[in-house]
Amino acid sequence: MLLLLLFLFLAFNDKDLSYKLTLSPYSVKHHKRWWQILTHGFVHADYMHLGLNMYVLYSFGGFVESVLVEGYVNSSSGVAVGGFGNVGYLYYISLYMGGLLFATVPSLKKHGDNPGYLAVGASGAVSAIVFSSIILYPTGGMGLLFIPIRIPSFIFGVLYLLAEHYMSKKGGTKIAHDAHIGGAFFGVFYTVLLDFKFLTNFVDMINDWFSRIF
Numbered sequence: 001m002l003l004l005l006l007f008l009f010l011a012f013n014d015k016d017l018s019y020k021l022t023l024s025p026y027s028v029k030h031h032k033r034w035w036q037i038l039t040h041g042f043v044h045a046d047y048m049h050l051g052l053n054m055y056v057l058y059s060f061g062g063f064v065e066s067v068l069v070e071g072y073v074n075s076s077s078g079v080a081v082g083g084f085g086n087v088g089y090l091y092y093i094s095l096y097m098g099g100l101l102f103a104t105v106p107s108l109k110k111h112g113d114n115p116g117y118l119a120v121g122a123s124g125a126v127s128a129i130v131f132s133s134i135i136l137y138p139t140g141g142m143g144l145l146f147i148p149i150r151i152p153s154f155i156f157g158v159l160y161l162l163a164e165h166y167m168s169k170k171g172g173t174k175i176a177h178d179a180h181i182g183g184a185f186f187g188v189f190y191t192v193l194l195d196f197k198f199l200t201n202f203v204d205m206i207n208d209w210f211s212r213i214f
Contacts, residue, residue: 018043023104023119029112037108041100043120053122060133065092067136068194074201081197082136095190099128102186106178119176127183131157132191138202139209154206157184 103124
């Protein structure tokens, strides 16, 4: 953790270092700077950008980690899910890092010949954690920061992806919406691959929610 904080401090205070660590799909494709696929996730535009990512990670990461390590029992089906023990910590780290790496795929394909496109931040990795939590607890309340309205997380997830897709097509926001989408899909598929019971539990909980509503 201390090394990570030192890394962030150096990047914030050394613009040349920050630029070298920033993801440039053009540089990756034409100059083979493959390290940027990883390092861009540890560089942020400013402290607010970093703080927002860390807040979202803190809000959802603890729950995902606890399920992967300790597990829980589905109250409606009685089926135990998760609970991989200490290896669950490795799965959690793999989820985060995999989301970070996979989130760059759309940008590399779309902007490989665009020298002006740059991206920083851990949003793709954080998106993987958030959507993993949606698979694990689809009927939990979820909403936007500072807005008190909460909706079931599986509905929020669908609306979020639609909004990100729209904003990605529209452009002009200086936000890597395609990275958010890539990270989200990785979070879903990785979580299901860890244990298919996560998917059956997901379906059971949604069915229970609809039966209560209707």
